[in-house]
Amino acid sequence: MELKLPAMSPTMEEGTLSAWLVKPGDTVKPGQVIAEIETDKATMELEADEGGTIISLAIEAGTDAVKVGTVIAIIAIDGEDSSAHMSAPAAPAAPAAISAEGPKTEHLAPVSAPASVPTPEAPVPAKVETVSGPTRKQTVREALRDAMAEEMRSDLSVFIMGEEVGQYQGAYKVTQGLLDEFGDKRVVDTPITEYGFAGLGVGAAMGGLKPIVEFMTFNFAMQAIDHIINSAAKTNYMSGGQMRCPIVFRGPNGAASRVGAQHSQNYGPWYASVPGLLVVSPYDAADAKGLLKSAIRSPDPVVFLENELLYGQSFEVPEGDRVVPIGKARLYREGADVTLVSYSIGVGIALDAAQQLAADGIDCEVLDLRTLRPLDEAAVLASLRKTNRMVVVEEGWPVCSISSEIIAIAMTKGFDDLDAPVLRVTNKDVPLPYANNLEKAALLKAADVVAAVKSLF
């Protein structure tokens, strides 16, 4: 029997075969741990499903980037004739689950996610913000961890709490290593009790600490939304400016991959409607790090919306203590004909669409909002003044959305600059379905952005 590398998380498309715990000739029992696999989320133990004898190991221990579906070992199952395997060593199997999507780079989003993020060799427009000084390539996940670690080193009042942030090393590995460095007084594993620990975090913030509260995903924060809004956001105002609540609520937001309606929602518009909150939703690793550092240092409550599908993507991140200001959009790509406004994972889709449209002679500007509250209206209007056309790209529902807000801003404050109505490309207005084809149909795609842009000319 060919043993193939299984997908061990909804977003895993490859893994590192860290160690083999068996060798050819060994007999294994059902449930016996035979290998350690490092996934995008955790180091996991691979168990044998059935008992048998290891014939050969197809992938060496220590091999990185083994695609899901690759044959990693040949096992003669008890009672099965093993001679066939002995004589015919397996060719590496095509990674079945992802082959339909065509060739991918390490940046590509997982299976059913919109396959539309920029490649590293994408041309960088001349006048976009450039970083001077040394950089290094990091995943968004690593950048977020470094932001927390750096702030925790420099400020003893900063601590992190949440489900599985400590011993488990983070449900999505964002807090990996923090427990070892800072100990369990500052890296606090909570029970599954979102309402309770969100409120407890608010109390700790009022009491003078700077909590980082991790929600395993923001879907679960709906259980805690009363404390985020009623207790955290409104306190400074209700106290006439006396009572501070410097707290960061962070975690993955938006659609992940095949996890269904209750685990796939973008809460950006919800929180962005609340005065008293700062709402941040970065796209790349450099912004994720710089904005999280700003969020932790902020005297105000911050909702920090990450994206699971971006966690494993790599970007150049400036070395050192660089903060990115909250409330400032970023010109990601300069263009003359139309502005694509987006945030979070939508930026990747917009960049992808911009690249496709460039081939058709349409020069797109891509504006990453980065912060949803306060929204950088000036940047939106300045870009509109330049291009006179605008399309909002949002991984989320259309109704009462950030898109709605951008359109309102353009209508009320940029009307004279509009040569065409502002359009929006969003997910479909449905709960996110599970079936692969339906999920794809519900999520926005670069092709939709391309079509919307073309309709403006």
Next chain:
Amino acid sequence: MARATKSSAGEQRTAASEGRLERLPNVTRHNASEAEYRDFYRMMLVIRRFEEKAGQLYGMGLIGGFCHLYIGQEAVVTGLQSAITPGRDSVVTGYRDHGHMLACHIDPKTIMAELTGREAGISRGKGGSMHMFSVEQGFFGGHGIVGAQVPIGAGLGFAHKYKQQVMGGEGGVALAYFGDGAANQGQVYEAFNMAELWKLPVIFVIENNQYAMGTSVNRASAEDQLYRRGESFRIEGMQVDGMDVLAVRGAANMALDWVRGGHGPILLEMKTYRYRGHSMSDPAKYRSREEVQTMRDNRDPIDMAKREMLELGFADETWFKACEKEVKAQVAEAADFAEQAPEPDLSELTTDILVGTY
């Protein structure tokens, strides 16, 4: 263990503890000195007269919205607050918060001016009756969502412990007050679990005034002996006669020792009674006039304290008269101030939303 105390407030005049879980030490009524008892009496009277005045101002249209009076419950907050160190320990409660603020020694003028929505109010007129805070006095609100103050209180306790263990601070204790109604909110038990799990220095105080709005404890709570509500989290609990200020103070002494001793949280159920409606718009259909009158006649915390002080020779009628006069003058001054102080400038509408500029 007194499971038979279903009748409103406690019957035994001098028993500090009506019910008590196993591990807690015995509790005695506080042995107050003359000066202490006079302070307690005076504080209870300040709260009573302040709340009566607030009721009048509400009737005159000077106070709007919701206004929840504390009349009848004065002994609870007076006894507890007298035992803690203001500014070092922290206090949080729900929307029935005027008495807690007075007992935190916050200037009555700034409280009354908040009730009338004036710029001189402690929240600059932006909070109102239910949303008041004092960083200086360690008063963390004033929360309008029933039960929200309980995890917040656990968080204040977390901050005390964290500051001591990680930042070399001096520690401190959090008091989280909530009502019998809030005791049925799920988040209360989420907070109980974490508080005991992490041995947080928190005193949870259930002010059981017998009615959650119009719903009596027996109609809302499967376990109506609320001091037992922490049992499945291994939180020790105790029932206290909340109409007897010395019983409350005695329980507070024990609870503070317990919490400061690193045992983790403790739960005090204060059996008390509110004379007035839940808020100013209470139809009062859910209980009889006789029930209220009986409590007022027999169990009033201020009258009981006065009788005992006279017996003990701690004060005479002359002192009580002078005290009454002084308190009335203080409350009248607060009311005048609150009436005459200007409303907030319109520019206040958009200040204090965020601390930083972005």
